[in-house]
Amino acid sequence: MTQQPVSLPAKLINGGVAGMVGVTCVFPIDLAKTRLQNQRSNHQVYRNMMDCLIKTVRSEGYFGMYRGAAVNLTLVTPEKAIKLAANDFFRHHLSRGEQKLSVFKEMLAGSGAGMCQVIITTPMEMLKIQLQDAGRLVAQRNVAVLPALRLGGARAVLSCSYSMGPPAPVRRVSALQITRELLRTHGIQGLYKGLGATLMRDIPFSVIYFPLFAHLNALGKPSGEESAPFYWSFAAGCTAGCMAAVAVSPCDVVKTRLQSLSKSASEEMYSGVMDCFSKIVRKEGPAALLKGAGCRALVIAPLFGIAQVVYFVGVGEFLLGQSPFTLYGP
Incomplete structure (x- = not known):
């Protein structure tokens, strides 16, 4: 019996459910990654991921x-x-007339996927970073204030600037407020700040991840026609995601710095990707480009492992199979 081809709506449902499940599980680590990437060497608020959390x-x-x-x-x-x-x-269209895709075509399909996703990824990351980093900026100001307050006496307080005072609470700001302000001041391009850096990160990530996952997952197939067990797909997704995440970590640091709109007075401003890259290397050293790499690997590995399992379980196929509408392709 020939297996019925899966429709695009089923693929979209699978991808959506996979993303939601994965993000819910690993979001705190992603927040730590953003804060570690944004802090400068001369203003260390967090020592590591656990200290940040x-x-x-x-x-x-x-x-x-x-x-x-x-x-x-x-x-x-x-x-x-x-x-x-x-x-x-892209894999389907590149495989026409071929039983097996070459590695080059797999990489080409991955790069196409990376280019398509930035339509959503860039504004999503832009808004997420502003919300995630707000607590770091407040913590950085409080670190500067509290030692002076603990010294005691009026002398210590008077020696501080007038802006200093009791530790400031984290200002609550919503994604909707940030979106409105960006649209008012910069138009739609305000939401796409850091687009070039996002492309530099996501295209190489997809070029590495998808072919690597396909080959690792194929090793777990009992035969050519059968699918790999779910645990093997999970392990393959984790491994491929971890390796791809670490490989593009410098691009992720640059993207995070460029998309951070709120900065303290002592933090550097960047005019573009190359300016950001050169200033990070010159002022903080090459190692700064790997800030948060461990956190990013811990985020991406389970995220894509979970995503691949949910995707291959076929939630979309199940939901559409119960639908009274015919949404499957011919």
Whole structure:
């Protein structure tokens, strides 16, 4: 019996569900990654990922670890759906007349998927970073204030600038407020700040991830016609995601710095990708380009492992199979 081809709507549902499940599981680590990438060497607020998460919970509460999660959960559905469905679409069209895709064509399909997803990824990351980084900026100001207050006496307080005072709370700002302000001041291009850096990150990531996952997953297939077990797909997704994430980590640091609109007075401003890259290397050293690389690997590995399992389980096929409408392709 010939297996019925899966329609695009089913692929989109699978990608969307996969993205939501994955993001919910790993978002706190993603918040730590953003804050670690944005802090400068001369203003260390967090020592590592665990220190960042502990300080976040203490100062902002448990839900402080999920600042910006609503944006991700809203936009990750179309983002992951586009990414996974576009890769399948390009692989299908590039494989016409061939039983097996060459590595070059697999990389080509991956690059096409990476280019398609930035339509959603760039504004999603732009808004998420503003919300995630707000707590770091407040913590940085408080680190400068508290030592002076602890010294005691009027002399210590008077020696501070007039802007200093009791530790400031994290200012609550919504994604909608940020969006309105960006549209008012910069138009639609305001939401696409850092587009070049996002392309530099996402295209190489997809070029590495999708072919690597396909080959690792194929090793777990009992035979050519059968699918790999779900645990093998999970492990293949985790491995491929981890390796691709670390490989493009410098581009992710540059993208995060460019998309951070709120900066302290001592933090550098950047005019573009090359300016950001050169200033980071010159002022903080080459190692700064790998800030948050461990966190990013911990985010991407389970995210794509979960995504691939949900995708291959076929949630979309199940839902559409129960639908009274005929949404499957011929």
